[in-house]
Every structure is written in structure tokens, then in C-alpha cells.
Amino acid sequence: MNALKPLFTGRAFVIAVPLVFLLLFFLFPFFIVGKISVSEMDNVVFKDVLTYTDGVLSLALRFNNYIFITEDALYFKTYLASVKYAAATTVLCLLIGYPFAYFMARAKPTQQPALLMLVMLPFWTSFLLRVYAWRGLLTEGGWVADTLIALGLDQLLYSLGLISTPGKLMHTPFSLVLGMTYSYLPFMILPLFGNLAKMDLRLLEAAADLGATPWTAFWKITVPLSKAGIIAGSMLVFIPCVGEFVIPELLGGPETLMIGRVLWDEFFSNNDWPMASSVAVVMVLLIIVPLAIFNKYQAEAQERAR
Amino acid sequence: MMRGTSVSFNKWFGRSWLGLGYLFLYVPIVALVIYSFNDSPIPNQWRGFTLKWYAALAKDQEMLAGLWLSLKIAFMTACGSVVLGTFAAFALVKYKRFFGRTVFSGMVNAPLVMPEVVVGLSLLLMLVSVQRALGFPERGLFTIWLGHLLLGMAYAAVIIQSRLQDMNPQLEEAAMDLGAKPHQVFWLVTLPLIAQSLLSAWLLTFTISLDDVVLSAFLSGPGSTTMPLVIFSRARLGLNPSVNAVATLIIVVVAIGVVLASYGIARTERKRQREMADATRH
Amino acid sequence: MAQTSGAAAQPAFLQIQDVVKDFGGFKAVNNVSLDIAKGEIFALLGSSGCGKSTLLRMLAGFDTPTSGRIILNGQDLATMPPFQRPMNMMFQSYALFPHLTVWQNIAFGLQRESLPKAQVAEQVEAMLKLVQLGKFAQRKPHQLSGGQQQRVALARSLAKQPQMLLLDEPLGALDKKLREETQIELVNIIEQVGVTCVMVTHDQEEAMTMASRIAIMSEGRFLQVGAPGDIYETPATRFVADFIGNVNLMEGTLDSDQADHCLIGCADCRHYVGHGITGTEGMAVTVALRPEKITLGKDKPAGERGDFNQVQGTVKEMSYFGSFTVFHLQLASGARLKVSMANTQRHRDEDITWGDSVWAHWSESAHVVLTQ
Numbered sequence: 001m002n003a004l005k006p007l008f009t010g011r012a013f014v015i016a017v018p019l020v021f022l023l024l025f026f027l028f029p030f031f032i033v034g035k036i037s038v039s040e041m042d043n044v045v046f047k048d049v050l051t052y053t054d055g056v057l058s059l060a061l062r063f064n065n066y067i068f069i070t071e072d073a074l075y076f077k078t079y080l081a082s083v084k085y086a087a088a089t090t091v092l093c094l095l096i097g098y099p100f101a102y103f104m105a106r107a108k109p110t111q112q113p114a115l116l117m118l119v120m121l122p123f124w125t126s127f128l129l130r131v132y133a134w135r136g137l138l139t140e141g142g143w144v145a146d147t148l149i150a151l152g153l154d155q156l157l158y159s160l161g162l163i164s165t166p167g168k169l170m171h172t173p174f175s176l177v178l179g180m181t182y183s184y185l186p187f188m189i190l191p192l193f194g195n196l197a198k199m200d201l202r203l204l205e206a207a208a209d210l211g212a213t214p215w216t217a218f219w220k221i222t223v224p225l226s227k228a229g230i231i232a233g234s235m236l237v238f239i240p241c242v243g244e245f246v247i248p249e250l251l252g253g254p255e256t257l258m259i260g261r262v263l264w265d266e267f268f269s270n271n272d273w274p275m276a277s278s279v280a281v282v283m284v285l286l287i288i289v290p291l292a293i294f295n296k297y298q299a300e301a302q303e304r305a306r
Numbered sequence: 307m308m309r310g311t312s313v314s315f316n317k318w319f320g321r322s323w324l325g326l327g328y329l330f331l332y333v334p335i336v337a338l339v340i341y342s343f344n345d346s347p348i349p350n351q352w353r354g355f356t357l358k359w360y361a362a363l364a365k366d367q368e369m370l371a372g373l374w375l376s377l378k379i380a381f382m383t384a385c386g387s388v389v390l391g392t393f394a395a396f397a398l399v400k401y402k403r404f405f406g407r408t409v410f411s412g413m414v415n416a417p418l419v420m421p422e423v424v425v426g427l428s429l430l431l432m433l434v435s436v437q438r439a440l441g442f443p444e445r446g447l448f449t450i451w452l453g454h455l456l457l458g459m460a461y462a463a464v465i466i467q468s469r470l471q472d473m474n475p476q477l478e479e480a481a482m483d484l485g486a487k488p489h490q491v492f493w494l495v496t497l498p499l500i501a502q503s504l505l506s507a508w509l510l511t512f513t514i515s516l517d518d519v520v521l522s523a524f525l526s527g528p529g530s531t532t533m534p535l536v537i538f539s540r541a542r543l544g545l546n547p548s549v550n551a552v553a554t555l556i557i558v559v560v561a562i563g564v565v566l567a568s569y570g571i572a573r574t575e576r577k578r579q580r581e582m583a584d585a586t587r588h
Numbered sequence: 589m590a591q592t593s594g595a596a597a598q599p600a601f602l603q604i605q606d607v608v609k610d611f612g613g614f615k616a617v618n619n620v621s622l623d624i625a626k627g628e629i630f631a632l633l634g635s636s637g638c639g640k641s642t643l644l645r646m647l648a649g650f651d652t653p654t655s656g657r658i659i660l661n662g663q664d665l666a667t668m669p670p671f672q673r674p675m676n677m678m679f680q681s682y683a684l685f686p687h688l689t690v691w692q693n694i695a696f697g698l699q700r701e702s703l704p705k706a707q708v709a710e711q712v713e714a715m716l717k718l719v720q721l722g723k724f725a726q727r728k729p730h731q732l733s734g735g736q737q738q739r740v741a742l743a744r745s746l747a748k749q750p751q752m753l754l755l756d757e758p759l760g761a762l763d764k765k766l767r768e769e770t771q772i773e774l775v776n777i778i779e780q781v782g783v784t785c786v787m788v789t790h791d792q793e794e795a796m797t798m799a800s801r802i803a804i805m806s807e808g809r810f811l812q813v814g815a816p817g818d819i820y821e822t823p824a825t826r827f828v829a830d831f832i833g834n835v836n837l838m839e840g841t842l843d844s845d846q847a848d849h850c851l852i853g854c855a856d857c858r859h860y861v862g863h864g865i866t867g868t869e870g871m872a873v874t875v876a877l878r879p880e881k882i883t884l885g886k887d888k889p890a891g892e893r894g895d896f897n898q899v900q901g902t903v904k905e906m907s908y909f910g911s912f913t914v915f916h917l918q919l920a921s922g923a924r925l926k927v928s929m930a931n932t933q934r935h936r937d938e939d940i941t942w943g944d945s946v947w948a949h950w951s952e953s954a955h956v957v958l959t960q
Contacts, residue, residue: 010488011401015410018394018459022413025456029428036431100327103320115324117568122331124510124560126517128534129553132541133334136341139545141351143337182330214316236419243421246519250541260423267427267524277431280424287421294419295412302398302411302471479650480683482670484697485748494696498687581731 030284037277038062065278075262075279079286082259085173086241089180093188093237094230096181101192101229102222105199116193123186131250134179138169138251145169164255171253179251180241188233195229196222228297235294239287259283335557342550359551366548372533373552376516379447379532383454383515384508390455391462391507392500398463399470417460426524429453433525445527453521458511465510469503513560599662601626601784602647602752607656609642609808616642617653618808624801629778629785631799633792639808640788641756647786648677648754661751671700675752680760682741684729690740691716691725697748715743718777735766742774746781753778755787759794771797792832796820804828821878825960829876834914836877836925837958842867851896852957855921860896862952867959874958879928881954884915884940889949898949901925903942915940917948 038061051058069075104115122130137144148154149167158166162174169175199222207217223230245260252258259279266276345356363369394414401407417425433449436442443449473496481495482488497504519534526532533552540546600623609617617639624630632640645651647658649670658665665673676697684693694715698708716722719739729737738761745753758774759767775798778785789795795802796816803813811831812824823829826837840854845867852859852875859875867873883889891898901917904924910931917925927948940946 011404014393015397015401015404018390018397018414018463019406019410021390021455021459022410025429025432025452026413026417026425029432032432032435033428096327096330099320099323103324106320107324113568113572117564118328119331120568121561121564122335124513124564125335125557126534126553128517128519128537128541129338129549129556130334132537132549133338133553135541136545137334137337144333182334185331239419240421243423245421245423246538260421263423263427273431276427280427283421283424291416291419295415298415299408299411302467474681474683476679476681476683477685479648479670480677480679481685481696482650483648483673483677484744485671485700486696487671490700495685578730581728585731585733585736 033277033280036274037065037281039274041272041274062274065275066282068275069278069282078257078259078262079282081257082242083286085177085180085256085258086238086244088177089184089241090188090234090238092177092181093185094234097185097188097233098192098226098230101189101196104189104193105196112197119186119189119193123190127183128246131179131183131247134175134182134251135170138175138178140168140170171251171256173252173256176248176252176256179247180244183247184237184241187236191232191236192226192229195226195232199225228301231293231297232301235290235297239290239294242287243283338550338553339557342547342554344547344550359547360555362548363551363555368531369533369536369548369552372531372536375447375530376533379451379454380512380515382451383458384512386451386455387458387462387511388466388504388508390459391466391511392504394459394463395466395470399467414460414463417456418464422457422518422520423524425456426453426521429456429521430524445525446530449525449527450522450530450532453525454511454515454518457518457521458514461514462507462511465507466500466503469500473499509563600624601628601661602786603657603659604643604647605657605659607643607646607653607658609639609646609651610654615808617646619656620805620808620810622803622810622813624784624786626784627782628801629775629787629799631795631802632786632788632805633790633795633802634805635790638805640805643805644677644754644756644786644788647752648675649673674750675754676745676748676750677754677756678741678745678758680757682729682737682761684737684740684744686729689726689728690721690732693729693740694744694747697744701748711747715747718746718781719743734761735770738762738770742777746777746783749781750783753783753785755785757789757791758787759791760789767794774798796832804831806831822956823876823958826874826876826958829956829958834879834926834928836879836882838875838877838923840873840875842869842871842873845869849952850957856901856919856923857899858896859955860893860952861955861957865957865959871959876956876958877950877954879914879926880912880930882925882927882948882950884927884929884946884948886940886944886946888947891949893952897952897954898947899925900945900947903940903944903946906940906942915946917946 040060040062051060104112104119107115134144136142139145148157148169154163154166154169157163157169157172157174162177163169163172203221203225204217207221208214212220243260243263244258245264248256248258248261252261263276263279263283266272266279342359343355343357344352345358346353397404398407398411398414404410429452430445430449433443433445433452437444477495477499478491481491486494517534518532519538522532522535523538526535537549537552540549602622602624604620604622604624606619606621607617608615608619620639620643632643634640642651646653647665649665649668649672652666660674685696688696691712694712695708698711712725713722716725719742721736721739721743724732724736724740729740732740738758759770762770771794787795787799799816801813801815802819804811804819806827812819812828814822819828820832823832823835829835830837838854838856838859840852840859842850842865843853843858844851845864847864848862850861850864850867852861852873854875861875865873888900889898899919901919903915904918905916907914907916912928912930915927915929917927919925925948
């Protein structure tokens, strides 16, 4: 294998550089978080978890935080709410985004670059600013607020329990989910579009030739073939939404407490680092299954592309 | 005939859906721009056209300092992300099997989806522990940059990976066959062919870094407030027309950039298609 | 067929010795050995998956043999990476660098050798002249047609005057008409330059028209190596006989084996073969008869050997190919016999059609007797 020797050392280097970076700054920090979540904190100084005094090796793991999390109804409700809102956002993004991506992919090839560009533009524009813009749109007197009230839709939202008082659309579950759906919509559209645009249209012609109606062809052929895109888009929306902080902070209200906000408060307001760490660990455990799905999808996408 | 009506229904339905969708996407952006010219302390009441918010922006030290810092960090992030992302993309595309590949692949992709509060917290706690032990680094530009690098590397890796996979592997073999050593293959053949994706990755990671709130919040120190953090703290308090002014400026710059880039790409592509068609006609 | 440059009397230019390539249990190349003479055009012929491409890649240096040696001009290539080997390859996809012009593509290899600019320019011009692409020097690959791209790929692989040229399915990407013209052109250029050439292909026509010697490859092994004519007319095994061209294979028994002839009895007919084979009487043999060696007629032929070398059958199918027609006869035992007759006249005197009962006959030198 001497012929490959120069390539081999090059190869080791190419793998090592990003690997070391990730191990140091991504993986290792997780272990630190885990450790701190079971440490005792005394005025911003951590007591060592493992101590050796007078010939005695002692391991002190404080599970208080975890017990607290599981026992305290507030934490449980917050986690549940986070998953709930993330799921709702994902579903809405899918319902709005799939037809969007579909019609983009079926548009004339000359029009597609322009359509794609029009989706990319918001994507490249500041996320923070666009969320901020919704505040203006949904507060009293804002365009969207006025339109919805004029159409009487706020009554509908009220009856659905999405807003607590008719006429007040801001800082409600409605504004939160609207904001999240809006922000994450491009993350759903882009992978779906990528997938649908590459689909071989002759498959649909074959289906039509064999007697399928366009509706049947859609459900039996297009949708199953776009499964990879659906999964990718859904994971790209769901997972970050669970831990989302900025949008609940700007558009959410007291009844839309999400776990990202809890973590933030524990850290910045309470200065309780072990608690914040525990909250983070539980959050990661919550999303570990979707994370694994996402990772598997990415690996499969690479396999297929080879 | 059934098929005929469903085809036209499809078209009408499709156009409406796309139209409404784009409306949904652009209403906030348009609102931001319009209200940045609004002469009124109450943001939702239109009182008249004014440029006073832009004038105020020019004197807004906090915002300008934040902008300068953000630009610096974004530039560093973009450069670092492209380098790291290229390494990661190469490792994943060229080397089919190596020890720890699944873990590596997972770690490269995870920052794409991992909630930023988790990434920010963990990185911060680690840096604090390191600081306790070694005396550095102080929280500030460097630590923010590290956090943004993590995120940027993931995005860059995705973009570059996709281009690498599309590339014909025989091109690199041909270069080697003609006498190019591996590093020459990279600089002379591979790099020119992935150049466009490197540029895309650079621009994307620049934008992401410029816009980041959560990671910056966790990793910043005294005196290192980035522009998004300034905007965020003001936005939390209420509606603020100077924010609209900044927003409009950013939107205009981005819009010009995206439109020019798309147009440029579309034109080169059309030219290329024409040349290919001409060639086969000979 | 390319002009044979005479079998090697000196030590072979390229020696492949007991080369094996094992992919974790699957032997893509299973112990092959071969000598190739300088100046030869040698073809590795086989269907996909037979190992020919793997062998070619090992010659180029992109894969290393699990065991065995490859020696070029006395030099063992084992440890040499591809960029040091004195051979160049023309890839199936041409692999022209899209970001470089035709001129720059051809110059690429020369520039790796740190030659003076003037010398590089001179050689590039010479190559452009050789493939007649002088006018297109400043174009980029996507501005060229398929045939033009192929010529650039050829020029690029010859620019460094390599000791050996490797061709990977050289005509695969071209359509039929272009293929015929390019075959001759390609061979002419290679012979003009005088470079030894190893090509890999699945197309029999390509191999037979271009190469001076062919190796039939299957499942990682060589089944037969020889000149195209030898392989076609004297296949060594049933597999080779069936692989190359069309053939009728008839199972039979060796009835009599003499010095100058032998007699073989098959289910439908008896063969008088004009040479002896060293075998034992009563052993099972296969007679291979090529369709074009058989003649059809409506009447029973008066053969010099009586009832030998003739059989009666019914025309079940006819395939018209323009310049020749292939008849499928059904014989008494139910076996099929393929007969190919050139349409030498615009209207045949004896018109044979479906359902006709006809007599097929052949000469005593038309057979090949196979024992494997």
C-alpha cells in the first residue's frame, strides 16, 4: 500500500482537522454540561464531582435538579408545551410548504430560478428582523391584526382557544405559532423543492398511461417519492423549534412558556448553572430520537448520491 | 374531460397557493421597509414620510458599534467555516470508511438542527471551565466566533458536500494520471470546480453569523455586544423605528445581492446551454 | 483488424504476473497473467463485472493488486502512484477539465513535468494537429461535440508520449455511425504515434476491429488470449465460442478418430471433420459451427462425403439485416440451427420463406470441435 502513503497522511489530516474541532467544541462541551448538571454550585464555583480527601474517594452526584424537573409540574408542562408547539409548527409548515414546493417544482423550468430566488430572499434576510416585523403586524393597529379582526377571524381564533381575548392577537399561542411557522417555512420548502424538482416526471406520465387520475398519482407516486424531503424538512423545523428562544420571547406570551426560555432564565436570571444544564440535558434527551432520524436521513442521502 | 378540467384547476390552484405563500413571506418585509419611513412615534400609525430614523441611526453609537463587531465576526466566521466545512465535506465524500465515521457525520450535521440554547450553553460552560484552568479565553469576540464557527461549519459542509458529490470523480483521477500529485489535484482541478459552492457557503455563513442572537448572547462578554443583541434588547422592550431603519438597510443590501447573484447564475447557465447546443449541431 | 506487429520475441513490454484483486472475499481479478508486446493494441473483452475495468485501473495505478506483479519495460510498478507511472489513460467519460480550454487540457500533463513553456506549446500544437482540432484550441469542453471531446481526450493522453496508452471503453459514448469512422481514425492515430495500447471494452466489434490481440475475460479470469481471427475461428471453449459472435453448438459423440479426419455423431446429423483430434472414441464433444459457414438450399445437396455435414430442417424464423439474413431452422430433434446467408443479389433465385423445408450443408473445414 506504499503507493497510497502520501495520500494516507493527507487523508488523516483532512479528517483530523474538523474532527478535533468538533470533539473539542461540540462533543466535549456536552460532557461538561452533563457533569455540571449533577454538580453542586456555590457562588459560581463548582464543587468537584470526584474528590479525594483523607484517603477517601467520593463521588458526589446531585440529582436534585433532575428530580426537581420530573416532579415539578411546571417543567413537565413546559417541555410538553415546547414539543406541542414545535409539532404544530412542523405540521403547519408541511401543510403550507408542501404544496408551495410542489407548485414551484411543477412550474416552467424558465420560471423556477426566479421562484427559488423569491424564497431565498427572505431566507437570507435577517431572521430576527422578520420576527420583529410580526410584532408590528400583530399589535393593535397592525396590518395583519386589523385584517383578521375585520374578517372576524379573531373570533374564530378565540373560540379555538388560540387567543385569550378577541382583538388581542399579540403574545398569544396564535402569534407564537404564526411566528415560528413563518420563520421556519423556508427550511421546509427548500429541501422539499430540491426533492420534488429532481423527480422524474415520466413516472407520472407512466401512471397516467396506466389509468391513474392525477389525484391518485399524487398520493401514490409523488408523495412517497418525496418522503426523504418530507423527513428532512420536518426535522429541520421540529428539532430547533423545540428549543426556540427568540420567537417565544418576542411573539409569545405568559401562557406560551417554552423550554428555551426556561433554560435562558435559569442561566441568565437565576444564575443557576447546574439547573440550566439539567434542563439542557433533558431537552437533548427529548430530541434525541428526531436527531437520530435526521442523522440517518443525512447519511442515506449521502449514500444515494454516491 | 375530467383530465382537462383538473389540469386547469391545478394551474389556478397552484398560482393562488404560490401567490398567497409569497404574500405571507413578504408582508413582514414590506411592512418593515414602509414603516422605516414613518414619521410617527407610534409605529402603527402612518403620519408622513421621513428620513429621521435613518439620521438617528447614523448617530446611534451602540448600534454602529454592534454593526462593526458583527461584521468582523461574520467575516471571520465565513472564512473559518468555509475552511472547516471543506475539510469536513472532503472527509465525508472522499473517504468512505474510517473509524468513527458515523459519529463524525453526526457531529458535523448536528449543529444544523440542535437548538441554539443548548449549543450556546454547553460551549460557554466548557469555555468557562477552560478559563478557570488556563486563564483564557475571555468571553468576547473570540468566543462568539467559536460558537458561530460551529454553526457555520455545518452549513458550509452541507453546501460543499453536495457539490463534491456531483463532481465527476474521474476528473481527479485524470489529473493524477497526467502527473499531478494529490495536492496539485486539489489546487488545480478540485478547487476551481467547487469554487462556486465555496462562495455560496461563504455568503451563507456570513449571513447566519451576522444574524445570530442566542449563541452570541451566551458567548459574549462585556463590551462585545453584537448588532443582533442590540436589536433584540430593543425589540424586547417594544417597537422601535430605528430598528426598522436598520432592517430596511439590511433588506436592501441582501435583496440587491440575491437578485444580482440569481440573475448572474441564470445568465451564465443559459449561455452554457446555448453553447452546448451549438456544439452538437456541428 | 489492426496490423499485427508480430508476437513478442524479446521479453514482453508489459508483463502482468499472477495478479489478483480481492475485494474482501470477492475476487474481481482472479489470478491473471499476460504478456503484451511493444506496439501492440491489446483489448480486454468481457461483459460488465468480469474484472476488465479493475485490471485496467490496476495498470493505471488507481487500485493496487492484492497480489501479483505488473512490470512495464522491466520496471515493477507495484508501489508507484498513478502520477508517476509512464502511462496515460483515456477515460470513458473523457474527463476533460471543464474549467480549462482544449489547449490547457492538453497542456496539463506537460506542465506537470515542469517543461519550458516553448516546448509545451510546441507539443500541444503537434497534438492538436494530430487530432485535427487546431481551430478549437480556445474552446471549453462544453462547447464541443461528443466526437470532438473524444479527440481532445485522446490528444491529452498522448501529449506526454507515454510508454503505454490505456483506453476505457473508447467508443462507448458514440452512436453507431460515428463509432465506425472513429474506430479507424483512432487506430490510425495510435499506430502513427506507435504507442502500445491496452483497451477495455464490452463491444466485440470494437475489440475485433481495433485490436491486434484480444483477451476474453469472465469472472476475473482470462478464458482465451489471441488474435481476433484466432479467437473467432478457433475458440478454446464453449463459453468463448458462444461469447464471440453467433454460433451453433451441437453436442455429440466422437465416433471415430483418425489422423486426418474424425467422425462425430450428433442428434440430427453426422459430421466429417477434416482433421483429427486427440481424443478417445465414445467421448462427448461439442461441435461449434458458425452460421455464416452454412449454406441453405431447397434440394438435398450431393456432398462429397455422402450424408455427412448436412441436415434437413424447417425454417421457423427469418431475421432480415439488409446485407445478410439469418434463418432459424428447426431440426428433427427439436434443436435450432442458425444459418446466416449474405444477400449477394438483389433478388434471390431460390426464395426461402417461413415453413419451407430446406437442406443446410457445410464443408469439412467449417467445424471447430470443443472438448471444454
